[in-house]
Amino acid sequence: MKRRATILLGSAVVALAALAFAATRVVAANKIDPVADAKAFQNFFFQKFPNVKREDFVNGPYSMNEDMRRQWQEKEEFPPYEFALDAGKEMFAAPFKNGKGYADCFPNGGIGIRQNYPYFDEKEGKVVTLELALNRCREANGEAPYSYVKDEMASLTAYMAFTSRGKPMDIKLPDDPRALAAFENGKRYFYTRRGQMNFSCASCHVQSPGERIRAEVLAPALGILNAMPIYRSEWSGMGTTSRRFITCNSQTRAVPLEPQADEYRDVEYFLSYVANGLPISGPGARP
Amino acid sequence: MKRSLPLAMLLALTVALPSARAATDADFKAAYAAAEAAFKEAAGLRNQWTTTVSTLAAAKKAADGGDFDRAVASAKEAEALAKASIFQATSEKEAWKAMEIR
Numbered sequence: 521m522k523r524r525a526t527i528l529l530g531s532a533v534v535a536l537a538a539l540a541f542a543a544t545r546v547v548a549a550n551k552i553d554p555v556a557d558a559k560a561f562q563n564f565f566f567q568k569f570p571n572v573k574r575e576d577f578v579n580g581p582y583s584m585n586e587d588m589r590r591q592w593q594e595k596e597e598f599p600p601y602e603f604a605l606d607a608g609k610e611m612f613a614a615p616f617k618n619g620k621g622y623a624d625c626f627p628n629g630g631i632g633i634r635q636n637y638p639y640f641d642e643k644e645g646k647v648v649t650l651e652l653a654l655n656r657c658r659e660a661n662g663e664a665p666y667s668y669v670k671d672e673m674a675s676l677t678a679y680m681a682f683t684s685r686g687k688p689m690d691i692k693l694p695d696d697p698r699a700l701a702a703f704e705n706g707k708r709y710f711y712t713r714r715g716q717m718n719f720s721c722a723s724c725h726v727q728s729p730g731e732r733i734r735a736e737v738l739a740p741a742l743g744i745l746n747a748m749p750i751y752r753s754e755w756s757g758m759g760t761t762s763r764r765f766i767t768c769n770s771q772t773r774a775v776p777l778e779p780q781a782d783e784y785r786d787v788e789y790f791l792s793y794v795a796n797g798l799p800i801s802g803p804g805a806r807p
Numbered sequence: 808m809k810r811s812l813p814l815a816m817l818l819a820l821t822v823a824l825p826s827a828r829a830a831t832d833a834d835f836k837a838a839y840a841a842a843e844a845a846f847k848e849a850a851g852l853r854n855q856w857t858t859t860v861s862t863l864a865a866a867k868k869a870a871d872g873g874d875f876d877r878a879v880a881s882a883k884e885a886e887a888l889a890k891a892s893i894f895q896a897t898s899e900k901e902a903w904k905a906m907e908i909r
Contacts, residue, residue, distance in 0.1 A: 711903040713895060714895065716888070716891075716892075718895065720906060723906075726906070773856050773857045774855070774856060774857065775860060
């Protein structure tokens with residue numbers, strides 16, 4: 521009898537312990553933990569592609585395919601983004617009508633700071649991307665904003681990225697529930713299926729990097745924004761991060777959001793944060 | 808065999824008759840209103856499909872050209888597409904978590 525009671529008591533203790541452990545796991549699963557998310561995100565790619573050097577993920581499809589890599593390395597001798605880079609350097613140095621310039625709007629005169637964008641602006645309570653900050657700078661100085669998707673904006677960001685080449689992405693997440701919410705919203709956007717094709721960003725860039733979709737080799741999501749802006753042969757020109765998001769949406773047959781919509785700002789924040797530590801490689805060139 | 812032939816003809820007529828009537832402007836307006844309502848709901852969810860936009864525009868264009876059969880068919884297709892995008896947006900509110908890297 522005593523033995524039976526001991527067994528019963530033991531079983532109850534084990535059951536309670538299992539319940540408590542499960543409950544902790546549920547709470548943990550619901551808690552927003554960007555540090556753990558970034559670690560898991562990076563490990564996923566490092567384990568999936570053990571032969572790719574960590575800093576090489578920022579080179580997108582070239583890190584996945586040796587033939588493409590060789591073509592790209594030859595192209596880099598006369599890179600297709602060079603004109604945009606030169607134009608961006610000139611534009612960046614040219615003063616506004618009021619005599620001020622871009623350098624007055626950014627820390628360190630705008631040089632070598634690309635790795636800190638996007639950032640969470642605690643005053644506004646929202647994510648501010650580099651493209652948004654550039655247009656805000658223009659408007660604050662009485663200039664008309666540029667299109668977010670190409671030409672001037674791509675040239676300016678190309679120059680700013682170039683001054684940060686090799687610097688590790690360094691996105692901060694302040695201790696602010698709104699920043700956590702923006703990170704979570706970006707993560708949600710990244711994994712949410714949309715469009716008639718029922719694709720999420722992750723369908724291509726997490727589930728299938730290195731695979732072909734028609735003639736293209738899909739880039740890994742890890743470090744995908746470190747190379748922005750990019751010259752795309754498909755576009756016959758330069759494109760910004762905004763253009764990349766809009767094109768991805770259209771390709772899944774989803775109506776794109778307006779450039780710099782909250783969702784796009786948040787997904788840029790999420791993707792940049794999880795790429796912390798990987799070098800800036802922009803401006804880039806892609807097929 | 809003798810009995811089944813008239814029955815089959817009756818069945819075929821029953822199926823064919825409703826679609827044999829040409830659609831009217833009123834049919835189009837009713838179909839378009841239903842499609843537009845679903846279209847607006849999808850837009851509110853920020854999950855519109857490009858094919859819904861183009862199919863709804865095709866319905867309007869066909870109606871403007873007086874082809875109400877085509878207009879009604881396109882409007883119904885647009886409504887179905889919009890409803891599918893609404894279903895997608897609703898189910899993805901939770902389903903996205905299954906794709907997350909943990």
